[in-house]
Amino acid sequence: MIKVGVVGGTGYTGVELLRLLARHPGAQLHAITSRGDAGMPVSDMFPSLRGRVDLRFVTPAEAALDQCDVVFFATPNGIAMQQASDLVNAGVRVIDLAADFRIRDIAEWEKWYGMQHAAPALVAEAVYGLPERHREQIRSARVLANPGCYPTAVQLGFLPLIESGAVDLSYLVADAKSGVSGAGRKAEVHTLFAEAADSFKAYGVPGHRHLPEIRQGLVGMAGAPVGLTFVPHLTPMIRGIHATLYAKLTKDVDVQALFENRYRSEPFVDVLPPGSHPETRSVRASNICRIAVHRPQGGDVVVVLSVIDNLVKGAAGQAVQNMNIMFEFDEMLGLDVVPVSP
Ligand SMILES: NC(=O)C1=CN([C@@H]2O[C@H](COP(=O)(O)OP(=O)(O)OC[C@H]3O[C@@H](n4cnc5c(N)ncnc54)[C@H](OP(=O)(O)O)[C@@H]3O)[C@@H](O)[C@H]2O)C=CC1
Numbered sequence: 001m002i003k004v005g006v007v008g009g010t011g012y013t014g015v016e017l018l019r020l021l022a023r024h025p026g027a028q029l030h031a032i033t034s035r036g037d038a039g040m041p042v043s044d045m046f047p048s049l050r051g052r053v054d055l056r057f058v059t060p061a062e063a064a065l066d067q068c069d070v071v072f073f074a075t076p077n078g079i080a081m082q083q084a085s086d087l088v089n090a091g092v093r094v095i096d097l098a099a100d101f102r103i104r105d106i107a108e109w110e111k112w113y114g115m116q117h118a119a120p121a122l123v124a125e126a127v128y129g130l131p132e133r134h135r136e137q138i139r140s141a142r143v144l145a146n147p148g149c150y151p152t153a154v155q156l157g158f159l160p161l162i163e164s165g166a167v168d169l170s171y172l173v174a175d176a177k178s179g180v181s182g183a184g185r186k187a188e189v190h191t192l193f194a195e196a197a198d199s200f201k202a203y204g205v206p207g208h209r210h211l212p213e214i215r216q217g218l219v220g221m222a223g224a225p226v227g228l229t230f231v232p233h234l235t236p237m238i239r240g241i242h243a244t245l246y247a248k249l250t251k252d253v254d255v256q257a258l259f260e261n262r263y264r265s266e267p268f269v270d271v272l273p274p275g276s277h278p279e280t281r282s283v284r285a286s287n288i289c290r291i292a293v294h295r296p297q298g299g300d301v302v303v304v305l306s307v308i309d310n311l312v313k314g315a316a317g318q319a320v321q322n323m324n325i326m327f328e329f330d331e332m333l334g335l336d337v338v339p340v341s342p
């Protein structure tokens with residue numbers, strides 16, 4: 001049984017971690033932090049966890065995180081980088097759900113995140129936790145950079161095409177839509193019901209902070225520069241990401257077979273039969289990414305549809321999947337959840 005700490009247990013990804021960890025047979029919750037709600041029983045804030053989590057929130061200072069085997073940071077960007085060195089030096093493994101360790105180029109990270117990086121040396125050793133690509137490195141990671149939600153859906157959708165050299169790397173398009181929980185639980189005007197419901201909009205078109213993360217991943221797959229256009233949208237749903245990806249084929253390949261072969265042994269990627277159109281609700285509350293691949297009218301444009309639950313495969317579920325790999329548990333332990341439908 002490993003001892004687990006969660007920093008930021010009152011946020012959307014934090015409570016999703018608690019939901020998954022509470023039923024994980026190899027993990028014991030040791031401390032769950034909140035600065036604003038320290039002292040409150042976790043199950044008072046989240047009645048869904050009554051009988052499952054009997055801890056109270058504690059402040060990060062009270063949490064004795066150095067007693068843990070692993071600490072998850074479900075905090076805003078810029079928090080984990082301040083505490084990770086001390087934890088790693090105390091023998092604690094760190095899984096950051098924020099972006100502090102995702103971008104290898106420190107100057108690039110500082111440009112997009114608007115702050116100075118506090119732990120550049122740890123960025124150099126951190127492992128990017130997309131298991132479908134980096135499973136071997138994840139096993140021994142001391143600092144694990146859990147991928148962003150959009151980057152997970154987009155990279156899994158492009159991966160077979162780019163690895164096989166089947167597409168024109170100079171013109172890749174990712175048109176992605178997210179539910180409102182992607183913006184977190186903190187109060188903000190643009191996520192108010194009257195602002196976000198019954199409406200639909202793009203944002204971040206000139207540049208979103210997930211652009212450099214996705215580009216870094218695609219360049220790693222290709223071993224060459226890529227030209228990527230990424231446009232995120234906010235949709236009036238709570239959970240889910242739907243990424244529609246476009247690329248131009250440079251050779252005549254059976255794209256269905258390409259995807260099926262690449263993901264045949266992946267427990268959390270489901271390649272749907274030809275002609276399918278995956279819905280976000282088909283992955284709701286699960287760690288599954290469902291993918292369909294099309295060549296409309298048999299042309300040379302390939303269209304990939306990739307759906308995930310942003311809070312699960314896009315955050316807490318992938319983080320638990322990474323924990324399972326790091327601690328040599330079965331990769332599906334605690335994650336064999338049937339999606340909720342409708
Ligand atoms: N929502 C999503 O779909 C996804 C989110 N992420 C990333 O995961 C992280 C968490 O996101 P989300 O759960 O949505 O965020 P929320 O805003 O919902 O929650 C943030 C949590 O962090 C705590 N917190 C805030 N500031 C600090 C601090 N300075 N020190 C310690 N704890 C702090 C808050 O509690 P308190 O203030 O009481 O301490 C709260 O529990 C973010 O970096 C986000 O970008 C990644 C993928 C998807």
Ligand SMILES: CC(=O)N[C@@H](CCC(=O)OP(=O)(O)O)C(=O)O
Binds near residue numbers: 098149178183184
């Ligand atoms: C709908 C919405 O606002 N989504 C967030 C992205 C989700 C997120 O929290 O980003 P990370 O995965 O990098 O942590 C945004 O666009 O900023």
